[in-house]
Amino acid sequence: MKLEILRNNYEEYKNKVAAYTLALNSNSFGIATIAPEAGKPFIGEMNSILAGELFSYSVAPENIKMIEQLRDKSDDDMERKECELRLRELYNTAKVPKEVYVDYQLELAKSQRIWEEAKESDNWPLFKDELVSVINKTKHLLTYYDIEGSSYDFLLDQYQMGMNTKKYDAFFETIKSELVPFIKKVVAAKQIDDRPLFTNFPAKQQAQFTEILKEALAMDVQKVYITESVHPFTSFFSSNDARFTTRYHESSLMSAILSTIHEYGHALYVLQVNPAFEKTSFFSEIGYAMHESQSRLLENHVGRDRGFWQLHYPTLRTLFHEQLRDVELPEFLRMINKSEPSLIRIEADELTYPLHILIRYELEKMIFDENVSLDNLDQLWADKYEEYLGVRPSTAGEGILQDMHWSAANFGYFPTYALGSAYAAQFFQQMEKDFDVQETIAQGNFVKVQDWLRENIHQFGASKTGDELIKDVTGEAFDPRYYTNYLIKKFSNIYQL
Amino acid sequence: MKLEILRNNYEEYKNKVAAYTLALNSNSFGIATIAPEAGKPFIGEMNSILAGELFSYSVAPENIKMIEQLRDKSDDDMERKECELRLRELYNTAKVPKEVYVDYQLELAKSQRIWEEAKESDNWPLFKDELVSVINKTKHLLTYYDIEGSSYDFLLDQYQMGMNTKKYDAFFETIKSELVPFIKKVVAAKQIDDRPLFTNFPAKQQAQFTEILKEALAMDVQKVYITESVHPFTSFFSSNDARFTTRYHESSLMSAILSTIHEYGHALYVLQVNPAFEKTSFFSEIGYAMHESQSRLLENHVGRDRGFWQLHYPTLRTLFHEQLRDVELPEFLRMINKSEPSLIRIEADELTYPLHILIRYELEKMIFDENVSLDNLDQLWADKYEEYLGVRPSTAGEGILQDMHWSAANFGYFPTYALGSAYAAQFFQQMEKDFDVQETIAQGNFVKVQDWLRENIHQFGASKTGDELIKDVTGEAFDPRYYTNYLIKKFSNIYQL
Numbered sequence: 001m002k003l004e005i006l007r008n009n010y011e012e013y014k015n016k017v018a019a020y021t022l023a024l025n026s027n028s029f030g031i032a033t034i035a036p037e038a039g040k041p042f043i044g045e046m047n048s049i050l051a052g053e054l055f056s057y058s059v060a061p062e063n064i065k066m067i068e069q070l071r072d073k074s075d076d077d078m079e080r081k082e083c084e085l086r087l088r089e090l091y092n093t094a095k096v097p098k099e100v101y102v103d104y105q106l107e108l109a110k111s112q113r114i115w116e117e118a119k120e121s122d123n124w125p126l127f128k129d130e131l132v133s134v135i136n137k138t139k140h141l142l143t144y145y146d147i148e149g150s151s152y153d154f155l156l157d158q159y160q161m162g163m164n165t166k167k168y169d170a171f172f173e174t175i176k177s178e179l180v181p182f183i184k185k186v187v188a189a190k191q192i193d194d195r196p197l198f199t200n201f202p203a204k205q206q207a208q209f210t211e212i213l214k215e216a217l218a219m220d221v222q223k224v225y226i227t228e229s230v231h232p233f234t235s236f237f238s239s240n241d242a243r244f245t246t247r248y249h250e251s252s253l254m255s256a257i258l259s260t261i262h263e264y265g266h267a268l269y270v271l272q273v274n275p276a277f278e279k280t281s282f283f284s285e286i287g288y289a290m291h292e293s294q295s296r297l298l299e300n301h302v303g304r305d306r307g308f309w310q311l312h313y314p315t316l317r318t319l320f321h322e323q324l325r326d327v328e329l330p331e332f333l334r335m336i337n338k339s340e341p342s343l344i345r346i347e348a349d350e351l352t353y354p355l356h357i358l359i360r361y362e363l364e365k366m367i368f369d370e371n372v373s374l375d376n377l378d379q380l381w382a383d384k385y386e387e388y389l390g391v392r393p394s395t396a397g398e399g400i401l402q403d404m405h406w407s408a409a410n411f412g413y414f415p416t417y418a419l420g421s422a423y424a425a426q427f428f429q430q431m432e433k434d435f436d437v438q439e440t441i442a443q444g445n446f447v448k449v450q451d452w453l454r455e456n457i458h459q460f461g462a463s464k465t466g467d468e469l470i471k472d473v474t475g476e477a478f479d480p481r482y483y484t485n486y487l488i489k490k491f492s493n494i495y496q497l
Numbered sequence: 498m499k500l501e502i503l504r505n506n507y508e509e510y511k512n513k514v515a516a517y518t519l520a521l522n523s524n525s526f527g528i529a530t531i532a533p534e535a536g537k538p539f540i541g542e543m544n545s546i547l548a549g550e551l552f553s554y555s556v557a558p559e560n561i562k563m564i565e566q567l568r569d570k571s572d573d574d575m576e577r578k579e580c581e582l583r584l585r586e587l588y589n590t591a592k593v594p595k596e597v598y599v600d601y602q603l604e605l606a607k608s609q610r611i612w613e614e615a616k617e618s619d620n621w622p623l624f625k626d627e628l629v630s631v632i633n634k635t636k637h638l639l640t641y642y643d644i645e646g647s648s649y650d651f652l653l654d655q656y657q658m659g660m661n662t663k664k665y666d667a668f669f670e671t672i673k674s675e676l677v678p679f680i681k682k683v684v685a686a687k688q689i690d691d692r693p694l695f696t697n698f699p700a701k702q703q704a705q706f707t708e709i710l711k712e713a714l715a716m717d718v719q720k721v722y723i724t725e726s727v728h729p730f731t732s733f734f735s736s737n738d739a740r741f742t743t744r745y746h747e748s749s750l751m752s753a754i755l756s757t758i759h760e761y762g763h764a765l766y767v768l769q770v771n772p773a774f775e776k777t778s779f780f781s782e783i784g785y786a787m788h789e790s791q792s793r794l795l796e797n798h799v800g801r802d803r804g805f806w807q808l809h810y811p812t813l814r815t816l817f818h819e820q821l822r823d824v825e826l827p828e829f830l831r832m833i834n835k836s837e838p839s840l841i842r843i844e845a846d847e848l849t850y851p852l853h854i855l856i857r858y859e860l861e862k863m864i865f866d867e868n869v870s871l872d873n874l875d876q877l878w879a880d881k882y883e884e885y886l887g888v889r890p891s892t893a894g895e896g897i898l899q900d901m902h903w904s905a906a907n908f909g910y911f912p913t914y915a916l917g918s919a920y921a922a923q924f925f926q927q928m929e930k931d932f933d934v935q936e937t938i939a940q941g942n943f944v945k946v947q948d949w950l951r952e953n954i955h956q957f958g959a960s961k962t963g964d965e966l967i968k969d970v971t972g973e974a975f976d977p978r979y980y981t982n983y984l985i986k987k988f989s990n991i992y993q994l
Contacts, residue, residue, distance in 0.1 A: 019546040022539075023520030030523055038719040039738025042519075042775075049516040222535040241536025278539075 006070040010083075013063055014279040020054035021284070025235050029243060032229045044109050052102045059094035078463065085281040085462060095144040107137055108409055115407030124378050124396035131406060132374050135367060138409050152368035155412030160287035160419065162465050165365060168415050171480050172361055175354050175418065178484035180388055182491070183352060186339050187390065189495040194335035196327050203248035205319045206256050210246065213260055216312055217298075218446045223271050224264075231404075232259045234266040239275045239283065242267035253320070254336055255347075261303035265295030268450065272458035285462040288413060290469065292420025293427060294453065300350050300421070301428045302449070304336055307438035337494050341389035343398045350421075351491050352389060354483075357418035359384040360403075364411050422483035423466060427457065429482055430474045503567040507580075510560055511776040517551035518781070522732050526740060529726045541606050549599045556591035575960065582778040582959060592641040604634055605906055612904035621875050621893035628903055629871050632864060635906050649865035652909030657784035657916065659962050662862060665912050668977050669858055672851050672915065675981035677885055679988070680849060683836050684887065686992040691832035693824050700745035702816045703753050707743065710757055713809055714795075715943045720768050721761075728901075729756045731763040736772045736780065739764035750817070751833055752844075758800035762792030765947065769955035779958040785910060787963045789917025790924060791950065797847050797918070798925045799946070801833055804935035834991050838886035840895045847918075848988050849886060851980075854915035856881040857900070861908050919980035920963060924954065926979055927971045 001009075027047050031040050057063070064087070071083035093101075111134045118127035139151065147154045153164040214221060222240075229245035236242050244263035249255045269291060270283075277283045302308050309316075313332055317324045327335070339349040345356040363380060366372035372380070381400040386392045393399030405413055431437055431452055440448050456473045470478045491497070498506075524544050528537050554560070561584070568580035590598075608631045615624035636648065644651045650661040711718060719737075726742035733739050741760035746752045766788060767780075774780045799805050806813075810829055814821045824832070836846040842853040860877060863869035869877070878897040883889045890896030902910055928934055928949055937945050953970045967975045988994070 015543075015546055016550070019543040019550070022543045023524065023547060026523040026527055026540075027520065029527075034722050034724065034740070035734070036718070036720050036722045036738050036740070038717075039734050042735040042737060043523075046512075046516040046519045049512055050520060053513070053516070220535075221533070223533045225531050225533045227531065237532070237536055238539040240539060241533050243531070243533070 001066075001069060003070075003073050003075070006066060006073060009066050010070050013058075013066070017054065017058055018279040020050055020057070022237060023050050024054070025237060029235045032231075032233065033227050033245060048102060048105045048109065051105055052098060055093070055101050056098055059090055061094075064090055064094060081463065082280050082282055085285055089281070089285065092145050095146070096141060097144075100141065100144070104137055104141055104409075107134060108407075111407045111409075112404065115401070115404055119397060119401045119404075122395050122397035122401065124399075124401060127401060127407070128374060128377070131377075134407065134409050135374070135411075138411060139368075150369050152365055152412065155368070156415060157412075159410075159412050159416050160289040160466055161285075161462075162467055163289070163415070163419070165369070168361060168419075171419060171422070172358050172415075174480040174484060175358055176388070178481075179351070179355065179487065182488050183339070183341065183355070183389070185497055186351065186491055186495050187341060189497060191340070192334050192338040192494075194338045196323065197253045197335050198251055199323050201250055201253045201320060201323060203250055206248045206250075206253075209257065209316060209319055210260055212312070212315055213257070213264075216308075216444075216446065217261065217264055218450055219264065219267075220271065224267055226260070232263055234263045236267075236270045239271065239273060239278045242270050253323070258299050258303050258336075262295045262299040265298035266291055268298070268453070269294045269458050272450070272454040273461040274459045277461045277463070280461075282461040282463045287462070287466050288416035289419040289423060290457075290466045292416050293423035293466075294420075294457070296417075296421045297424035297428055297453075301424065301437075302441060304333075304350065305438060305441070306333055307441035309333060309336075310442045311444055334494060337490070339491055339495075341391050343385065343391055343393050344402055346402075351487050354418040354421060355388045357414050359388060360414040361418075364414065368411065419466075422480050423470065423478070425483040425486040426470060426474055426476075426478065429486070430456075498563075498566060500567075500570050500572070503563060503570060506563050507567050510555075510563070514551065514555055515776040517547055517554070519734060520547050521551070522734060526732045529728075529730065530724050530742060545599060545602045545606065548602055549595060552590070552598050553595055556587055558591075561587055561591060578960065579777050579779055582782055586778070586782065589642050592643070593638060594641075597638065597641070601634055601638055601906075604631060605904075608904045608906075609901065612898070612901055616894060616898045616901075619892050619894035619898065621896075621898060624893075624898060624904070625871060625874070628874075631904065631906050632871070632908075635908060636865075647866050649862055649909065652865070653912060654909075656907075656909050656913050657786040657963055658782075659964055660786070660912070660916070662866070665858060665916070668916060668919070669855050669912075671977040671981060672855055673885070675978075676848070676852065676984065679985050680836070680838065680852070680886070682994055683848065683988055683992050684838060686994060688837070689831050689835040689991075691835045693820065694750045694832050695748055696820050698747055698750045698817060698820060700747055703745045703747075703750075706754065706813060706816055707757055709809070709812055710754070710761075713805075713941075713943065714758065714761055715947055716761060716764075717768065721764055723757070729760055731760045733764075733767045736768065736770060736775045739767050750820070755796050755800050755833075759792045759796040762795035763788055765795070765950070766791045766955050769947070769951040770958040771956045774958045774960070777958075779960045782959040784959070784963050785913035786916040786920060787954075787966065789913050790920035790963075791917075791954070793918045794921035794925055794950075798921060798934075799938060799943075801830075801847065802935060802938070803830055804938035806830060806833075807939045808941055831991060834987070836988055836992075838888050840882065840888055840890050841899055843899075848984050851915040851918060852885045854911050856885060857911040858915075861911065865908065916963075919977050920967065920975070922980040922983040923967060923971055923973075923975065926983070927953075 024047055027043050027050070031043050035043055067083050067087055067090070071080050071087065074080045074083070111130050114130045115127055118124065142151045142154060145154065149164060153166075156163045156165065156168060210226060213219075214224075214226075223242065225241075225243040227243070227245050228247055230247065232245050232247055234242060234244035244260075244267050246256045246260045246263065269286065273283055273286075309329060309332065313329050317327075324332070337350070339351040341352050342348055345353070348356050359381070362384065363372075363377065366380070367374070367377075378396050378400045382392050385399070403414075405411075428437070431449070434452065435448065437449065457469060460469065464472065467478060470476070521544055524540050524547075528540050532540055564580050564584055564587070568577050568584065571577045571580070608627050611627045612624055615621065615627075639648045639651060642651065646661060650663075653660045653662065653665060707723060710716075711721075711723075720739065722738075722740040724740070724742050725744055727744065729742050729744055731739060731741035741757075741764050743753045743757045743760065766783065770780055770783075806826060806829065810826050814824075821829070834847070836848040838849050839845055842850070845853050856878070859881065860869075860874065863877070864871070864874075875893050875897045879889050882896070900911075902908075925934070928946070931949065932945065934946065954966060957966065961969065964975060967973070
């Protein structure tokens with residue numbers, strides 16, 4: 001077939017895939033935000049049908065063949081690379097029978113409902129059997145793939161291409177050996193009293209500060225939409241359309257602020273990908289650790305930093321003049337950077353956060369590579385919290401039931417949270433070499449940060465791997481010590497160690 | 498093929514059609530409410546692809562054949578009837594080549610953008626050429642159908658099955674002969690000063706009253722979602738999920754209130770259809786006039802009536818105590834029922850409203866049946882306003898450019914607005930025979946109204962035609978004099994004629 005025809009056919013293919021994907025996103029975003037309660041099961045049912053349609057179409061043998069031909073005949077390096085990236089995904093998916101795929105989707109929908117119920121009633125036994133079923137079905141699904149190495153290696157690679165247990169073991173070994181003893185020192189040091197951040201902050205004023213964040217972070221309101229949902233998340237509709245949610249907790253000032261900054265990091269990434277990549281795998285296949293590096297970079301290196309609050313704390317203080325009357329900027333900065341071992345990951349501070357991930361990583365490895373019995377998984381969970389963080393959950397709700405990831409079979413996802421934070425530290429160190437970031441932000445020139453991120457990272461989308469990007473941006477291979485050193489230096493400073 | 502297999506296949510067919518339809522709704526609802534501006538063209542483009550997919554699948558010859566077989570073999574009357582109703586639609590659609598169908602969808606998307614621009618800049622020549630193109634493409638499209646009678650007859654039947662120019666001519670003749678002279682009398686009578694309703698009503702308090710309306714109208718918040726958009730509309734997601742929008746005009750108290758009540762009429766209809774009809778044509782093919790009869794019934798016979806405001810006016814007055822301090826209930830009722838010929842349909846009062854529709858009906862007939870030149874359509878429009886309502890638009894913006902329907906090729910849609918209002922009057926007369934509606938509503942028992950509507954009208958969905966429903970509910974054939982008599986009696990009373 002002529003190159004021109006192949007290109008047209010591939011255009012049509014990408015369009016259809018994009019249309020189904022948008023439909024799924026649009027429905028899911030609705031479920032999480034505005035859909036009336038009684039309408040949700042119908043939307044879920046329809047989404048499993050649409051997902052099945054997308055599945056059938058995207059892995060149809062004639063379509064895979066067409067993409068292979070384009071890859072072989074193309075005279076354009078990027079085009080070949082994009083076809084390659086897409087085929088890598090399709091080869092795996094194509095091996096799964098459609099019935100197995102759709103059955104798996106339905107199982108996951110059910111599992112998420114059961115998890116919600118179990119979490120609400122703090123009932124681990126209720127969820128345990130369902131989790132066993134999800135794990136077994138996931139293992140069964142994996143039998144269809146050609147997997148080199150372990151099952152868990154395969155899953156890790158799905159969330160961030162190029163990653164495996166060998167690399168993660170080395171990474172987490174550094175985290176463990178550097179941070180566990182350091183955290184003990186922090187725990188022993190004089191504690192920070194951050195109670196003023198947990199009084200009463202009406203949602204209405206918090207929402208006003210979200211409006212201020214739009215300007216402070218130079219959000220393009222033509223392309224960004226923010227609303228509320230129970231769990232904050234970001235959804236990508238196109239290169240011109242990113243939507244994310246936040247949630248206002250009236251007893252916690254920083255929760256919505258940091259979550260908004262975090263989610264905007266995800267949104268900004270997608271909005272700054274080269275628009276020519278629209279509908280391609282370079283757009284949709286960005287690794288989860290890379291994505292998290294951008295949200296964590298904004299959340300921690302900007303949203304918890306002096307430069308940012310030097311400029312915006314006065315405004316925050318005006319909005320909450322009663323509550324923050326006695327809190328001067330230096331104290332505020334100490335409060336928002338307080339570290340204290342705790343049970344709930346999403347409320348964890350920056351320093352102890354990677355240990356929450358370490359625990360999940362170790363448990364996932366046991367589930368997939370060691371076939372650990374799930375009967376005592378909640379106790380194993382508790383033991384590890386005690387070992388690494390010195391705290392022990394007294395209920396499943398503040399232990400193993402806290403995250404929904406396993407109910408959605410997102411095994412291999414958690415580690416990207418820690419890896420992303422480490423990428424962020426290494427990227428940020430480079431940014432600081434290039435210009436005085438803190439001072440630039442303090443002067444209100446956040447656009448310069450965005451431009452640097454676009455030029456160095458965002459524009460490339462998934463056309464470079466995480467490892468390639470780190471190398472190209474910093475001139476060095478990935479090194480987790482940038483992350484641990486950054487944390488140790490920062491918190492030594494805060495806790496005067 | 499065995500009946501059981503046919504039924505299974507038809508189930509699968511209905512599921513897929515429902516999934517595509519939901520995706521289109523979900524995307525469109527997003528465009529109208531939350532999608533960031535820059536993201537809208539992408540969603541529009543993707544929706545034309547999904548519409549094309551739905552088209553291909555729904556009219557595929559093997560699917561049509563399958564439905565025909567089910568109709569022929571079924572032993573269930575309702576099943577046969579539903580197949581018949583769906584086939585009626587499919588036979589027409591199937592005759593259009595997919596390229597023509599998709600090209601038409603893209604033309605309409607373009608046309609709506611041009612209309613928006615033309616309306617904003619009050620530029621009729623800008624829109625005129627595009628309208629000519631839409632009309633010609635619509636006429637071209639109609640050449641694919643087997644049409645008995647005129648093209649316009651065909652279009653009218655599309656929006657309300659069983660309707661044609663002959664019936665509408667008779668209907669509008671009654672409207673014209675009864676109402677035009679009566680409106681002249683009203684114009685000559687002493688006018689009502691309704692300025693207190695057009696002072697300043699902050700959106701925030703208006704939104705509070707919307708919350709009160711939820712209770713007042715017994716909305717099931719598990720199934721109903723309300724948000725804001727430029728033009729209020731209702732979107733149906735499933736038998737458990739109806740979403741509608743409103744818009745707050747701070748200088749006009751009743752605009753959002755009546756619009757909310759109106760849209761709820763649409764939502765309630767769908768939520769009260771027999772849930773067994775989910776995904777069937779009995780659910781999706783409800784005629785536009787029937788639908789409008791339910792929104793107009795709530796808007797006019799409830800939302801502008803004494804019983805309703807006897808109960809809720811005190812609350813409204815508390816919310817706007819400054820603005821309504823001097824307005825007692827009897828005056829308020831006169832104000833919200835003021836009649837005055839005006840130029841803008843959507844702001845028209847209940848009495849003059851059908852003449853706005855009459856004008857559009859006459860113009861549409863000229864366009865389709867008489868091939869009138871479009872060069873002077875704006876002047877023809879103005880002439881008819883002068884003739885029937887005694888007012889003349891000075892710009893296209895307050896004349897021919899005011900409605901978006903023609904840009905979406907919704908020719909044949911307008912007449913259902915008047916017909917629906919007439920249906921509403923005849924239905925309501927019957928409801929009043931069955932119980933004392935005003936008193937029941939005044940006592941806060943709105944559920945009784947909802948139950949009556951469900952039992953008599955809603956539950957049947959499209960399994961009965963408008964004519965059949967009128968007959969079954971009232972024991973008589975449709976008679977427009979219920980409508981004109983109701984209007985003349987009501988406004989004679991208000992204007993003491």
